Amino acid sequence: MAGQLGTVVVGGGTGFIGTALCNSLRHRGYDVLAVSRKPGPYRITWSDFSNKGLPDSTTAVVSLAGQNVLDPVRRWTEGFKQNVWASRVNTTKYLAEAIQHSSTKPKVFVSASGVGYYPPSQDEVFTEDGPGGDFDFLSRLCSDWESAADLPSDLGVRTVKIRTGMGFQLDY
Template sequence: MRVLVGGGTGFVGTALTQLLKARGHEVTLVSRKPGPGRITWEELTSSGLPPCDAAVNLAGENILNPLRRWNEAFQKEVLNSRLTTTQILTQAITKAQQPPQAWVLVTGVAYYQPSLTAEYDEDSPGGNFDFFSNLVTKWEAAARLPGNATRQVVVRSGVVLGRGGGAISHMLLPFRLGLGGPIGSGQQFFPWIHIGDLAGILTLALEANHVQGVLNGVAPASTTTNAEFAQSLGAVLGRPAFIPLPSPVVQAVFGKDRAIMLLEGQKVVPRRTLASGYKYSFPELRAALQEIVA
């Protein structure tokens, strides 16, 4: 297959590109910067969809960049970087003479309302209670195609754990120094997925004709709390992990509304993902963390 990957230069895109190429597919990236093996968003807008059999969008401004203040301008960038790129791909697919077989979007589990008790699968309600859930609703709506010439899949991802990027890259140093611990109360759920499994689920979504609709991109055992996550990370590093990161510190760094992403969480189960036949390489947290810190 020839696969077009929007935002494919990033953390998830690098892992997905590697896996797709290993499976014999050709990959073209869509990026803000031109380069070999890439087209830009401007080229996609002006020239239309290049010949391809499937497309996926991973583009989006990093929400948890601690160097950016959570003000209106940054919120707009977070929103527009996702909506505009998704709209450009949706329009290009709609106008294509030869529409691709599959169109896959990665969004997030922020669609579901944080709770200490509720359990969410792909059919659970959500998407309408705060900035992030509304963002996911608009983002998924921007990907909707008229008609059904192209199979559509949305993967709502949890926190992606992998080497060389993502949330864990900010945690490793304090944890290695024995200064790690739970964030806030630690009671909040921490829905996670190993990057190899997210790439695997995306590849299945691109390749398999029977996969359609929303899939939760979380590990089957991702009903972990933040405190359990901290304990496991400490254990695989052989370091104590008892020093909590107090909520007011998190709120001071990230802003109160954005800090919700770290201080609250959702218990998410991948019911449809398992029913799709996907076999996880890292269903358990310990093994996932061991692979990452090895």
């Protein structure tokens, strides 16, 4: 399964943003392997992934996994918060560990977290060097999520961390 451009492994590749990313990468000539809870075409389950690791042809790994937090009727119980945390932090750790243990390293590891890292503000302009990550559940989640993507510098794998806002899609 080695396309001309290599393989991109996407944790959360069956979610809203992950599906769009996988489709775009396939269109550009990459082989894409989505790591998902459910098996299917071009997918590997998290369980199988933990046993098999990264394909040798992997050129990039992307971490987008995470339970949906935008359900307006969902109660934020302690159990729900634990699931949200584990679905982001643990999956990112699994991907980082797979990179560390792979015989052939990818060129890049991209990990998404969220703008919930920053405190609410009506007029503040935030940068990646600005304060945040320690004022409420979502900010601490984002901080832990980003830390889970840290790789040893001697691996030679470029790490990119993206703080995304909400994603929207027009349905016609």
